[in-house]
Every structure is written in structure tokens, then in C-alpha cells.
Amino acid sequence: MAEILPVDEALEPALALLEAGEVVALPTETVYGLAADATNGEAVARIFEVKGRPRFNPLIAHVSSMEMAEKIAVFDPASRLLAHGFWPGPLTMVLPLREGHGIHALVSAGLDTVALRMPRGFARDLVGRLGRPLAAPSANSSGRISPTNAAAVEADLGGRIKLVVDGGATPVGLESTIVKVTPEAPRILRPGGVTAEEIEMALGVKVIRGGAAGIEAPGMLTSHYAPRARIRLNATDVADGEALLAYGPTRAAGAEEAVAVLNLSENARPREAAANLYAYLQELDRSGARMIAVEPIPEEGLCEAVNDRLRRAAAPRANPSAHT
Ligand code: TXA
Ligand code: MG
Numbered sequence: 001m002a003e004i005l006p007v008d009e010a011l012e013p014a015l016a017l018l019e020a021g022e023v024v025a026l027p028t029e030t031v032y033g034l035a036a037d038a039t040n041g042e043a044v045a046r047i048f049e050v051k052g053r054p055r056f057n058p059l060i061a062h063v064s065s066m067e068m069a070e071k072i073a074v075f076d077p078a079s080r081l082l083a084h085g086f087w088p089g090p091l092t093m094v095l096p097l098r099e100g101h102g103i104h105a106l107v108s109a110g111l112d113t114v115a116l117r118m119p120r121g122f123a124r125d126l127v128g129r130l131g132r133p134l135a136a137p138s139a140n141s142s143g144r145i146s147p148t149n150a151a152a153v154e155a156d157l158g159g160r161i162k163l164v165v166d167g168g169a170t171p172v173g174l175e176s177t178i179v180k181v182t183p184e185a186p187r188i189l190r191p192g193g194v195t196a197e198e199i200e201m202a203l204g205v206k207v208i209r210g211g212a213a214g215i216e217a218p219g220m221l222t223s224h225y226a227p228r229a230r231i232r233l234n235a236t237d238v239a240d241g242e243a244l245l246a247y248g249p250t251r252a253a254g255a256e257e258a259v260a261v262l263n264l265s266e267n268a269r270p271r272e273a274a275a276n277l278y279a280y281l282q283e284l285d286r287s288g289a290r291m292i293a294v295e296p297i298p299e300e301g302l303c304e305a306v307n308d309r310l311r312r313a314a315a316p317r318a319n320p321s322a323h324t
Contacts, residue, residue: 001154001158001159002025002153002154002157002158002159002161002162002163002164003162003163003164004150004154004163004164004165004166005163005164005165005166006165006166006167007027007121007122007165007166007167010026010122010163010165010166011122011125011126011129013163014026014126014163014165015126015129015130017162017163018035018036018037018043018126018130018134019037019130021036021037021040021042021043021046022036022043022046022161022162022163023035023036023043023046023047023050023161024036024161024162024163024164024165025139025150025153025157025161025163025164025165026122026123026126026136026139026164026165026167027121027122027123027150027165027166027167027168027170028062028119028120028121028122028123028136028170029088029089029090029119029120029121029170029171029172029193030090030119030170030172030173030174030175030176030192030193031138031139031146031147031148031170031172031173031174031175032138032139032146032147032148032149032150032152032153032164032170033062033119033123033134033136033137033138033139034047034050034051034136034137034138034139034157034161035047035062035123035126035134035135035136036134036135036136037130037132037134037135038059038061038062038103038104038107038132038133038134038135039102039103039104039132039133040104041104041105041106041274041275041276041279042271042272042275044059044104044106044107044135044275045106045271045272045274045275045302046271047059047135047136047137048106048274048302048305049270049271049274049301049302050157050160050161051137051140051141051142051157052141052142053142053305054142054304054305054308055305055308055309056106056109056274056277056305056308056309057109057137058107058108058109058111058114058115059106059107059115059135059136059137060092060115060116060117060135060136060137060176061103061107061114061115061116061117061133061134061135062116062117062118062119062123062124062127062133062134062135062136063116063117063118063127063133064118064124064125064127064128065118065128066083066087066118068127068133069083069116069118070098071098071100071101071102072097072098072101072102072103072114072116072133073093073095073096073097073098073101073113073114073116074095074096074097074098075095076095076181078181078186078203079093079095079179079181081202081203082179082181082186082199082202082203083118085202086194086198086202087117087118088118088119088120088121088124089118089119089120089193089194090117090172090175090176090177090192090193090194091117091176091177091179091192091193091194091199092115092116092117092176092177092178092179092190092192093115093116093117093178093179093180093181094113094114094115094116094178094179094180094189095113095114095116096112096113097112097113097114101114102132103133104135104275105277105278105279105282106135106274106275106277106278107135109278110278110281110282113180115178116133117176121167122165122167123136138175139153139156139157139164140152140153140156140157141156141157144156146174146175148169148170148173149168149169149170150164150165150166150167150168172193174192174193175190175192175193176190176192176193176194177190177191177192177193177194177195177199178190178192179199179207182208184208185205185206185207185208186199186203186205186207186208187207187208188207188208188209188210189210191209191210196209227281227282227284227285227292227313228285229243229284229285229289229290229291229292230290230291230292230314231291231292231294231310231313231314232291232292232293232294232314233294233296233310233311233314234294234295234296235252235293235294235295235296236252236253236295236296237252237253237254237293238252238253238254238255238257238258238293239254239291239293240257241259241289241290241291242258242259242289242290242291242292242293243258243259243260243261243262243284243287243289243291243292243293244258244260244261244262244284244292244293244294244295245262245264245280245281245284245292245293245294245295246261246262246263246264246295247263247264247265247268247273247294247295247296247297248263248265248266248267248268248295249266249267249268251295252293252295258289258293259287259288259289260283260284260287260289262276262280262283262284264276264277264280264297264306268298270300270301270302270303270306271301271302273297273302273303273306274302274303274305274306277306277309277310281313294310294314297310
């Protein structure tokens with residue numbers, strides 16, 4: 001059972017938990033979110049663990065001010081106009097990450113863009129006090145519908161989290177609209193709390209509805225985060241010119257000869273492995289190795305998602321020049 005606290009008593013306890021790298025379920029104006037410090041990889045990994053997500057989809061980073069938002073992402077004029085028109089509120093924008101953004105790679109799923117939103121009410125106050133963005137997907141187990149009241153969150157996730165902040169029924173009741181402004185037109189990646197018409201009114205241009213949903217869906221993003229080097233899974237030895245992505249206390253044969261070795265988690269802790277995954281893949285890629293050998297990783301806890309991500313990175317690629 002999680003503790004359930006009303007919003008006017010929850011700010012300090014929620015802050016303490018978030019500072020300690022824990023997750024907190026909280027109300028936003030759209031749906032209840034499962035929040036963690038977006039700059040803390042292990043905290044973000046906990047979100048996936050609690051939701052039981054089989055995959056690491058990119059998450060929305062929630063900000064409290066334009067100042068915080070501009071430190072994280074680069075705003076084009078149209079996106080800035082939308083922020084002024086609809087923030088705080090049920091609008092999320094996908095924007096290029098800015099140098100030194102501080103967002104953990106698990107939030108952006110290793111992409112060079114981030115989904116940003118400034119929520120209304122308690123969630124915004126909390127981000128303001130924390131001074132760092134909060135990553136928060138809807139506070140439900142993977143595959144269930146998004147909760148719009150605290151009791152629904154408690155019934156689903158109560159056994160796995162410490163605190164549910166109760167702000168009553170969420171006024172919007174469905175997720176935020178996700179927009180990406182492209183050179184052609186603003187594109188609605190997910191319809192939600194702000195309508196296409198409202199966005200068209202604010203910008204004075206037509207939006208593209210849903211058209212590229214397939215392209216933006218996480219499963220289709222594989223090529224964006226596939227490393228340059230090839231990936232070899234379940235490696236029990238290391239061949240000439242290979243880098244090694246290790247897991248746990250025992251090493252593959254020939255590990256001493258590897259171009260570079262990084263261990264996702266010496267003690268075989270799935271959450272730590274999840275937090276390290278993207279950064280380590282990138283670092284091993286930079287070593288110049290032609291191949292990254294990956295030690296066997298048992299399918300337990302978050303390592304199911306780690307393996308899913310690695311399998312997709314290892315899959316044959318559509319464009320062979322992408323890894324030359
Ligand atoms: O109303 C909401 O948006 C709620 C509340 C809690 O804020 N949050 C929410 O998060 O619905 P979630 O994780 O259930 O949905 C996030 C969506 C996913 O469909 C994900 O693929 C997309 O945002 N997304 C995140 N980052 C992205 C990116 N860089 N590019 C494209 N899509 C992205
Ligand atoms: Mg959701």
C-alpha cells in the first residue's frame with residue numbers, strides 16, 4: 001500500500017522521495033503521472049520497473065518555467081509561440097536537445113530530441129521546488145489505461161510505490177497533445193488535451209494530423225539510436241577488434257584483449273544496467289571498435305527492456321551505409 005496524501009500536505013514528502021531517487025505518483029491536469037528526477041538515470045529506470053514496461057519508450061520531461069525549458073531544448077519561433085499560448089497546460093512539444101541539457105538518456109531514449117511539457121498545478125509547483133525536470137509517463141501498468149484519480153493509481157501501482165499525491169479527479173482526463181514543429185508544418189504526433197484547431201488558431205497555419213505517427217512511434221526509431229558499430233549478442237568470448245559490453249561479475253573469454261570494456265552492472269542489478277545502457281553503447285561506439293560484443297543478460301526485471309533495446313540495435317539495418 002502506498003501512502004496517499006492530499007496535495008496541500010504532499011509537497012515536502014514528495015520532494016524528499018524525488019531527491020532520494022524514488023518515484024512518486026502525482027496529479028497533472030491531464031492524467032496522473034509516475035514521476036522521477038529526469039536527470040537521475042536510476043530514478044528514471046525505476047519508472048519503467050514500476051510500470052512493467054517491456055520497452056524503453058521516450059518519456060515526457062515536465063518543466064516549471066520557460067527558463068528551465070530553454071536550458072533543456074532549442075525552441076524555434078513557432079514552438080515558442082505555442083509555449084506562450086498553451087503552457088502551463090496539456091501540450092507537449094518535441095524539440096531538439098540543447099548542449100548541456102542534463103536530461104538522462106533514458107528519458108529521451110537516446111534520441112537527440114526531447115518531449116517537454118509545463119503542467120498546471122501541483123506537478124509544476126513540485127518541479128519548481130526540485131529545480132530539475134521530472135520525467136513522468138501516465139501512472140499505470142504497461143497496457144492499462146491512464147488513471148485520472150488517486151484511487152485508480154493506488155489500485156494498480158500501490159504495492160510498488162511509496163506515495164500517491166491526491167489532487168482529486170484530473171480536469172482534462174486524457175493525455176497531452178504532442179506536437180513537433182517541422183519545417184513543413186506543425187505535426188500532431190498524439191491528439192490530446194489541446195485540439196488541432198486551437199493550435200492552428202495560435203500559429204495561423206494548418207497542422208498535419210497523425211500522418212507520421214508510424215515514423216515517430218518508438219518502435220520505428222531504431223535507426224536513430226543504433227550505434228555505428230555492429231552488435232553481437234550473447235557473446236561468451238571477445239574477438240579481435242571488438243569492444244565488450246559486460247554484465248555481472250564474470251567476464252567473457254578474451255575480455256582483456258577487447259578494444260574497450262564497460263560493465264552495465266558489476267553486481268548484475270537490472271536497474272543500474274538500464275540507467276547505463278545508452279551512455280555505454282555510445283561510449284563503446286566512440287572507441288572505434290567495429291563490433292560491440294554483448295555478454296548474455298538474463299531476462300529479469302528491467303533487463304527485459306535492456307535486451308529488447310539491444311536486440312533492436314543488433315537487428316539487420318535497412319540502410320547498410322548507416323554503419324560504415
Ligand atoms: O498528459 C501527458 O502527457 C501525461 C502526463 C503524466 O504528463 N504523460 C504521458 O506520458 O502521457 P507517456 O509516457 O504515456 O507518453 C509519452 C509519449 C509517448 O508516446 C512517447 O513515444 C512520446 O511521448 N515521446 C516522448 N519523447 C519523444 C520524442 N523525443 N520524440 C517523439 N515522441 C516522443
Ligand atoms: Mg501512457
